[in-house]
Amino acid sequence: MAKVSTKTGLEALEEAAAKQGTERYVLRLYITGMTPRSTLAVENIRKICEEHLQGRYDLEVVDIYKQPTLAEGEQIIAAPTLIRKLPLPLRRFIGDMSNTDRILLGLDLRTKAK
Amino acid sequence: MKAKAAGFTVGKTNSTLPKSPTGIQGLDEITGGGLPKGRPTLIAGAAGCGKTLLGMEFLVRGATEFGEPGVFMAFEETGKELVANVRSLGFDLNKLVAQKKIALDHVRVERSEIEETGEYDLEGLFIRLEHAVKSVGAKRVVLDTVETLFAGLPNQLIIRAELRRLFAWLKERGLTAIITGERGGAEGTLTRHGLEEYVADCVIVLDHRVDEQMSTRRLRVVKYRGSMHGTNEYPFLIGEHGISVMPVTSMKLDHEVTSQRISSGIARLDEMLGGKGFYRGSSVLVSGSPGCGKTSVAAHFADATCRRGERCLMFAYEESPSQVLRNMRSIGIDLEQWVRKGLLQIHATRPTLYGLEMHLVTMHDLVVKFRPTVVIVDPISNLTVRNDETELKPTLMRLIDSLKTRHVTALFTSLTTGGSSLEESQVGVSSLMDTWLLLRNMENNGEKTRTFYILKSRGMAHSNQVREFVMTGKGVDLLDVYVGANAVLTGTARVAQEGRERAEAALRQREHTRKLRQLSRKRKAIEAQIAALQADVEAEEDEIKSSVSEDSLQQKAVAADRRQMTQLRGGAR
Numbered sequence: 001m002a003k004v005s006t007k008t009g010l011e012a013l014e015e016a017a018a019k020q021g022t023e024r025y026v027l028r029l030y031i032t033g034m035t036p037r038s039t040l041a042v043e044n045i046r047k048i049c050e051e052h053l054q055g056r057y058d059l060e061v062v063d064i065y066k067q068p069t070l071a072e073g074e075q076i077i078a079a080p081t082l083i084r085k086l087p088l089p090l091r092r093f094i095g096d097m098s099n100t101d102r103i104l105l106g107l108d109l110r111t112k113a114k
Numbered sequence: 115m116k117a118k119a120a121g122f123t124v125g126k127t128n129s130t131l132p133k134s135p136t137g138i139q140g141l142d143e144i145t146g147g148g149l150p151k152g153r154p155t156l157i158a159g160a161a162g163c164g165k166t167l168l169g170m171e172f173l174v175r176g177a178t179e180f181g182e183p184g185v186f187m188a189f190e191e192t193g194k195e196l197v198a199n200v201r202s203l204g205f206d207l208n209k210l211v212a213q214k215k216i217a218l219d220h221v222r223v224e225r226s227e228i229e230e231t232g233e234y235d236l237e238g239l240f241i242r243l244e245h246a247v248k249s250v251g252a253k254r255v256v257l258d259t260v261e262t263l264f265a266g267l268p269n270q271l272i273i274r275a276e277l278r279r280l281f282a283w284l285k286e287r288g289l290t291a292i293i294t295g296e297r298g299g300a301e302g303t304l305t306r307h308g309l310e311e312y313v314a315d316c317v318i319v320l321d322h323r324v325d326e327q328m329s330t331r332r333l334r335v336v337k338y339r340g341s342m343h344g345t346n347e348y349p350f351l352i353g354e355h356g357i358s359v360m361p362v363t364s365m366k367l368d369h370e371v372t373s374q375r376i377s378s379g380i381a382r383l384d385e386m387l388g389g390k391g392f393y394r395g396s397s398v399l400v401s402g403s404p405g406c407g408k409t410s411v412a413a414h415f416a417d418a419t420c421r422r423g424e425r426c427l428m429f430a431y432e433e434s435p436s437q438v439l440r441n442m443r444s445i446g447i448d449l450e451q452w453v454r455k456g457l458l459q460i461h462a463t464r465p466t467l468y469g470l471e472m473h474l475v476t477m478h479d480l481v482v483k484f485r486p487t488v489v490i491v492d493p494i495s496n497l498t499v500r501n502d503e504t505e506l507k508p509t510l511m512r513l514i515d516s517l518k519t520r521h522v523t524a525l526f527t528s529l530t531t532g533g534s535s536l537e538e539s540q541v542g543v544s545s546l547m548d549t550w551l552l553l554r555n556m557e558n559n560g561e562k563t564r565t566f567y568i569l570k571s572r573g574m575a576h577s578n579q580v581r582e583f584v585m586t587g588k589g590v591d592l593l594d595v596y597v598g599a600n601a602v603l604t605g606t607a608r609v610a611q612e613g614r615e616r617a618e619a620a621l622r623q624r625e626h627t628r629k630l631r632q633l634s635r636k637r638k639a640i641e642a643q644i645a646a647l648q649a650d651v652e653a654e655e656d657e658i659k660s661s662v663s664e665d666s667l668q669q670k671a672v673a674a675d676r677r678q679m680t681q682l683r684g685g686a687r
Binding site: 009030032037038041044055064065068069071072075076077078080081082089091092094095096097098099102103106 | 219221222223224227228229230231232233234235236237238239241242244245246263266267
């Protein structure tokens, strides 16, 4: 399992390196109102995006309290949930986005962090 | 409703716990009215037990029969799959969804695409559930099965906390919920992830066991807080119309009885049973060795039932319906006319098709549908492959109980294996029977004859005589047996004995007449003698008379002579 993920991680790295700075990120963050966890998640992801994806990201914050049908359509279970719509493959991140390393790895942005 | 079956009256009246009827046949009887209203119920069972189906039927029946819309949250199957799966049971989910009576939500949890990045909760799930509940105004919820969350999400602590919150949330909203859980995991736990910890009100366990190559589904109410419930394992069936749980032994023996009597179809047998036949709603056992006429007795009973215009349901486990009809025609019973009129239904299955309990569930299903007044099972001994009476007895008891509460008269035939004592091998089930007729083959003088007697018949005066059982072209007849000084004789021995007796009687008759003749002859002779003697006497009398008269004449003459002489001697004065 770990082996496989490093492999794909490596491939992704190369890919990311090749397309560095060109790819556009479409991210969607689903939150539940104004809970501390939600606000924390919004803050955290904004910071990451500004630091690593400046100018080439598209972040939409959705309050599923207000749009419950979206929660069903997007298969949201946990909150907060961040979905990487683009680039593919689709990825989900759940939690308050405080684990920056994991998010960077998941978004294939690890190279920049180094 | 079905829920008001006997045996639960006490639990029902004392119970203040509101219940939500499931509409599932039998289940409401076991639980005394349904699942706890406004509370979650856990349905635990291994894969393929029917958990999803039970949940779905609960919702569909709720929506269609009790006016309670429901939400089905599926964690394993997609909406489409669900619709297709329950269509086989005659449930049209699409229609119910379109009518806003049921809401389906498929929750997909894919571990591989989820990355944990800090603290989170499952509020998304709550929002979806709430949305679905609101969209149809649901009163019922099924979560099938939340345990997939454990596989899909890495943090067990969060899931547990959230599940606790979920159940509280459901209770708060007064939703009657079914939560399904996979069986397995550590010993002593019902579900793999210990869901029973959260659902404390009602726990039902489903089971699918294969025993002696026979698979049987079983259901058991493990726990039902605040309510009386049946605690046994009840077999259930997933049939064409949903789930059907085996009707339940009533917890008490309190079925009402009638003193109405119905004819057995054999005039002589009715006579033996106090002249009126069986009690309506009683159970009758006809037992005997192979080929002694059990089915014929049953056929007579069926015939008599249909003749009264009542319905009769016959379970044949040895012969196909057409074979039964043909064979009974040979003894002059035309059952076919009743089949055509729809009064008689013959239901033939291979006994090995499924386990004993499944047979009983099927029987019960048919009884409920056909509503017969008489049920015939021919034979019960074939139902268990192993002839295991410990298993046969409780299940039969359930069947008899459910029939009795419906006032259905049941006739069971039972095959006794040769060799073992007839009474002994039947003790297991005989105590359940009200009337027990015993047929016996007797081998004597190189021929086989059948004898028949009533071993017991509760609550009625009955004959204790052994009768000879004869099959004729016009049906079964019971004849008196020869009870002589030396032996009880049947068959040709009886006929021979009777012949012999006739001959002896004739002989004696002849002897009598001869003696009488002799007597009359003697009388005649004596009479002749008397006549002769009389003639003698008369002759003597005549003689004496004549001599007397002669004598007197002589004396007169002598006297006259003397006078003359005196005159002549006149001188001699």
